[in-house]
Amino acid sequence: LETGAIESVRAILVDLHPADIATLIEGTPPESRPLVWTQVDDARKGETLLELAEDVRADLLRLTDDAALVAAARTLDTDDIADLIPELSDEVIAEILAALDKQNRQRLDAVLSYPEDTAGGLMNVDAITVRENITLEVVLRYLRRRGALPESTDKLFVVDRHDALIGQLEIGRLLTTDPDRRVSQVMDREVIRFPALAPQQDVAKAFEDYDLISAPVVDEHNRLIGRITIDDVVDVLREEAEHSILAPAGLSEDEDIFAPPLRTSRRRSVWLAVNLVTAIIAAAVVGLFESTIEKVVALAVMMPIVAGMGGNAGTQTVTAVIRGLALGIVSESNARRLLTRELAVGALNGLVFALAVGLIAVLWHKNLMLGPVIAMAMVINLTFAALFGVLIPVAVRRLGIDPALASGVILTTVTDVVGFFSFLGLATIFLV
Amino acid sequence: LETGAIESVRAILVDLHPADIATLIEGTPPESRPLVWTQVDDARKGETLLELAEDVRADLLRLTDDAALVAAARTLDTDDIADLIPELSDEVIAEILAALDKQNRQRLDAVLSYPEDTAGGLMNVDAITVRENITLEVVLRYLRRRGALPESTDKLFVVDRHDALIGQLEIGRLLTTDPDRRVSQVMDREVIRFPALAPQQDVAKAFEDYDLISAPVVDEHNRLIGRITIDDVVDVLREEAEHSILAPAGLSEDEDIFAPPLRTSRRRSVWLAVNLVTAIIAAAVVGLFESTIEKVVALAVMMPIVAGMGGNAGTQTVTAVIRGLALGIVSESNARRLLTRELAVGALNGLVFALAVGLIAVLWHKNLMLGPVIAMAMVINLTFAALFGVLIPVAVRRLGIDPALASGVILTTVTDVVGFFSFLGLATIFLV
Numbered sequence: 001l002e003t004g005a006i007e008s009v010r011a012i013l014v015d016l017h018p019a020d021i022a023t024l025i026e027g028t029p030p031e032s033r034p035l036v037w038t039q040v041d042d043a044r045k046g047e048t049l050l051e052l053a054e055d056v057r058a059d060l061l062r063l064t065d066d067a068a069l070v071a072a073a074r075t076l077d078t079d080d081i082a083d084l085i086p087e088l089s090d091e092v093i094a095e096i097l098a099a100l101d102k103q104n105r106q107r108l109d110a111v112l113s114y115p116e117d118t119a120g121g122l123m124n125v126d127a128i129t130v131r132e133n134i135t136l137e138v139v140l141r142y143l144r145r146r147g148a149l150p151e152s153t154d155k156l157f158v159v160d161r162h163d164a165l166i167g168q169l170e171i172g173r174l175l176t177t178d179p180d181r182r183v184s185q186v187m188d189r190e191v192i193r194f195p196a197l198a199p200q201q202d203v204a205k206a207f208e209d210y211d212l213i214s215a216p217v218v219d220e221h222n223r224l225i226g227r228i229t230i231d232d233v234v235d236v237l238r239e240e241a242e243h244s245i246l247a248p249a250g251l252s253e254d255e256d257i258f259a260p261p262l263r264t265s266r267r268r269s270v271w272l273a274v275n276l277v278t279a280i281i282a283a284a285v286v287g288l289f290e291s292t293i294e295k296v297v298a299l300a301v302m303m304p305i306v307a308g309m310g311g312n313a314g315t316q317t318v319t320a321v322i323r324g325l326a327l328g329i330v331s332e333s334n335a336r337r338l339l340t341r342e343l344a345v346g347a348l349n350g351l352v353f354a355l356a357v358g359l360i361a362v363l364w365h366k367n368l369m370l371g372p373v374i375a376m377a378m379v380i381n382l383t384f385a386a387l388f389g390v391l392i393p394v395a396v397r398r399l400g401i402d403p404a405l406a407s408g409v410i411l412t413t414v415t416d417v418v419g420f421f422s423f424l425g426l427a428t429i430f431l432v
Numbered sequence: 433l434e435t436g437a438i439e440s441v442r443a444i445l446v447d448l449h450p451a452d453i454a455t456l457i458e459g460t461p462p463e464s465r466p467l468v469w470t471q472v473d474d475a476r477k478g479e480t481l482l483e484l485a486e487d488v489r490a491d492l493l494r495l496t497d498d499a500a501l502v503a504a505a506r507t508l509d510t511d512d513i514a515d516l517i518p519e520l521s522d523e524v525i526a527e528i529l530a531a532l533d534k535q536n537r538q539r540l541d542a543v544l545s546y547p548e549d550t551a552g553g554l555m556n557v558d559a560i561t562v563r564e565n566i567t568l569e570v571v572l573r574y575l576r577r578r579g580a581l582p583e584s585t586d587k588l589f590v591v592d593r594h595d596a597l598i599g600q601l602e603i604g605r606l607l608t609t610d611p612d613r614r615v616s617q618v619m620d621r622e623v624i625r626f627p628a629l630a631p632q633q634d635v636a637k638a639f640e641d642y643d644l645i646s647a648p649v650v651d652e653h654n655r656l657i658g659r660i661t662i663d664d665v666v667d668v669l670r671e672e673a674e675h676s677i678l679a680p681a682g683l684s685e686d687e688d689i690f691a692p693p694l695r696t697s698r699r700r701s702v703w704l705a706v707n708l709v710t711a712i713i714a715a716a717v718v719g720l721f722e723s724t725i726e727k728v729v730a731l732a733v734m735m736p737i738v739a740g741m742g743g744n745a746g747t748q749t750v751t752a753v754i755r756g757l758a759l760g761i762v763s764e765s766n767a768r769r770l771l772t773r774e775l776a777v778g779a780l781n782g783l784v785f786a787l788a789v790g791l792i793a794v795l796w797h798k799n800l801m802l803g804p805v806i807a808m809a810m811v812i813n814l815t816f817a818a819l820f821g822v823l824i825p826v827a828v829r830r831l832g833i834d835p836a837l838a839s840g841v842i843l844t845t846v847t848d849v850v851g852f853f854s855f856l857g858l859a860t861i862f863l864v
């Protein structure tokens with residue numbers, strides 16, 4: 001790239017938000033990324049790093065010298081620094097800590113002491129607290145003296161002298177209530193609060209259901225230790241959504257779409273290997289019926305239809321059940337009822353498509369008995385697809401495994417095996 | 433259910449948030465829902481209706497008398513009433529309109545005049561506006577007189593006397609700045625604003641990237657007509673996420689998981705029918721090689737492996753590309769480069785699994801030539817899988833069709849056809 005290009009990269013970057021810079025870098029081939037990265041304004045490097053996919057970030061971190069990393073960290077909130085820490089070298093971490101004042105170092109320690117995917121790992125440590133016995137007038141004066149409010153501050157937290165959370169004061173109330181009243185008269189005592197170890201999924205669900213902008217995080221003694229803000233929750237929701245889309249294909253949201261082919265190929269091959277094993281199991285079932293196929297070759301032509309339709313119908317059930325589990329609509333208490341219902345759907349669609357496929361088979365291969373054989377196999381396979389479509393995600397979840405990751409592979413193994421076995425087995429009985 | 437049960441349902445419901453009531457109703461079998469619904473507090477019926485899946489809501493609307501619906505609507509914001517309008521009878525709509533005062537009727541009209549999935553359809557009409565030449569002291573007094581602020585009010589909007597948007601005043605600034613200063617001295621003039629017809633996806637992306645809590649909506653003359661709040665954006669993000677998960681299986685997010693089996697079966701059968709057509713196309717390819725299979729039955733055993741592995745590898749590419757397109761990382765400008773990369777990944781994994789599958793084939797079927805034949809077919813199919821894994825979503829999107837909905841079906845058709853054709857074709861040349 002010539003100097004003219006560098007100039008134009010700089011001109012484009014100067015107006016972009018860190019989120020947009022991150023998208024642009026991820027869409028740039030790896031060999032041109034260092035050039036783009038050097039043109040990013042230092043003040044925006046920290047935020048941009050946070051927005052990048054983990055793989056891309058790791059590459060850029062390697063390209064950035066220690067001094068620049070320390071400077072970038074200085075532009076970030078402590079909770080955001082905490083997200084970067086695991087990827088930084090010990091020297092850089094030491095320098096960042098040295099550059100923080102005592103208060104911020106304590107804050108960073110607080111966030112780092114909780115796992116990343118809990119309320120504690122998600123929290124900011126910039127909550128504004130007030131006491132209940134002061135008047136709103138005093139609160140207003142305090143805020144004015146304090147200066148700019150932290151982002152997404154829609155409420156202040158009311159704590160006692162042991163830092164225990166006793167209420168919240170919404171900014172809207174503060175603005176529209178007679179300033180002579182006391183905090184204790186105006187605050188809400190019912191506060192939606194999160195224990196530090198609450199899983200981030202629960203936090204996200206609560207924010208979504210209760211339309212929260214910010215909410216307090218407390219330790220086991222109900223002491224306020226931080227607050228969670230909606231912008232971090234939106235990121236959690238996005239991550240969860242990406243995970244649900246990518247996991248069934250054995251992909252990860254951390255991946256760089258322009259990573260070197262060898263790296264991508266190695267990662268994807270793990271999932272392909274798992275699928276190869278299941279394909280071999282299905283093929284072994286076909287292998288049991290070699291002599292039947294030798295006599296009626298039409299079976300080889302029609303068998304992918306039986307297996308495939310079972311897989312498709314089962315995927316519909318699995319997808320609906322995984323979503324129901326995630327939303328809390330499906331639980332172990334109504335799973336049995338759902339199973340009855342899905343079995344009815346499977347049997348119904350099994351009958352409809354059994355008729356269609358049976359008719360096609362007879363007309364195509366001019367073999368009258370092939371019709372009833374393939375029709376029966378279709379009903380059996382679509383019913384099994386419904387049965388396992390409900391059982392697999394419920395069972396996988398009970399084992400503590402993510403249903404989105406494992407259910408699809410297990411299901412298609414079942415529908416392939418049942419499809420091949422029922423079709424070729426029935427054919428062996430009635431056609432040979 | 434006996435009276436005792438009714439009492440306990442009521443006891444459970446009384447403490448629940450509308451979002452939780454909705455989840456509970458969706459997890460209740462349809463025949464028990466009317467009973468639960470009658471026990472829901474009237475003040476929470478409106479919000480609960482909004483939270484329900486469309487199908488479930490339609491059923492409950494049918495069970496609720498007109499007076500109750502009008503009462504429920506009265507508890508909602510105008511933008512939320514607008515969401516319900518399409519599902520209400522003309523009489524109920526007329527009554528709701530009659531019950532609104534003139535200002536709210538005009539507001540409702542404003543929201544209804546834009547499509548549901550645009551900024552205009554998403555907006556609330558409760559924005560607080562101020563003029564630029566007044567002091568903050570006056571703004572504070574005005575707010576206090578006005579009373580409670582609308583939810584998610586993190587900023588006020590500064591308009592001129594033609595209602596044109598000229599700036600925004602953050603509540604945090606208002607609270608922490610000297611009250612003698614004028615709005616014009618304190619407001620931001622650079623405002624992220626949305627034209628009324630901006631697609632809701634763009635709105636959601638901007639809220640996510642710029643960490644917004646609320647943002648103004650303007651008409652074509654830059655006149656402020658409403659504001660969008662983060663809680664509605666979170667709902668859009670959730671909808672989009674659900675769509676991406678459900679669409680590839682031919683499912684819709686409006687569906688009731690406990691719908692009568694006949695209704696579900698009819699809906700799902702459309703997608704199954706499309707898949708049947710593609711399965712028949714693939715079977716027809718196998719049909720071309722009946723005489724080859726008759727001579728070497730091992731081909732029937734191994735052919736699902738070739739087709740299936742191509743489908744799995746292609747699904748990985750398609751999933752990664754759809755995500756890249758949605759996030760804006762992949763565009764037509766870097767699609768060619770991505771294609772080269774995916775082809776390299778496909779060829780690499782093709783070679784690795786060709787060796788593995790070739791070896792397995794030889795050892796299993798004691799047929800030395802079967803090895804190279806299936807290995808070649810694997811390389812061909814995984815390379816085609818990569819090629820079409822990139823091309824299909826890009827092309828489908830250019831046609832204006834949602835890539836998540838159609839790409840998977842088209843891809844597996846390609847990998848089945850290419851897999852069967854290359855494997856059986858090569859076998860016809862080298863094995864027979």
